[in-house]
Amino acid sequence: MRLDKYLQVSRLVKRRTLAKAICTQGRVQINGRVAKAGAEVKAGDRLQLDFGRRTLVVEVLAVPEGAVKAGEAASLYRVIEEKREEEPLV
Numbered sequence: 001m002r003l004d005k006y007l008q009v010s011r012l013v014k015r016r017t018l019a020k021a022i023c024t025q026g027r028v029q030i031n032g033r034v035a036k037a038g039a040e041v042k043a044g045d046r047l048q049l050d051f052g053r054r055t056l057v058v059e060v061l062a063v064p065e066g067a068v069k070a071g072e073a074a075s076l077y078r079v080i081e082e083k084r085e086e087e088p089l090v
Helices: 003-009 016-024 070-076
Strands: 028-030 046-050 054-060 077-084
Touching: 003 016, 003 028, 003 070
Parallel strands: none
Antiparallel strands: 028 046, 046 054, 054 077
């Protein structure tokens, strides 16, 4: 499955257009390499998403064939690490 589609189906990103945009900006990595929106995602891959002040690292557990119910979306991946940058005190 395409990376942008996986991000949307798994609900890591709300909209596919947003998923494609962050891929284009180089803010998504698959197994440590910057990935384009059309890159193939498979079970076992490690994704790193940079949302600005928040970085999320997940392991892909399953790649669905089609649409997934909202309640089942979180079962497609496992969160390995989530980092948030603290705002500097002024």
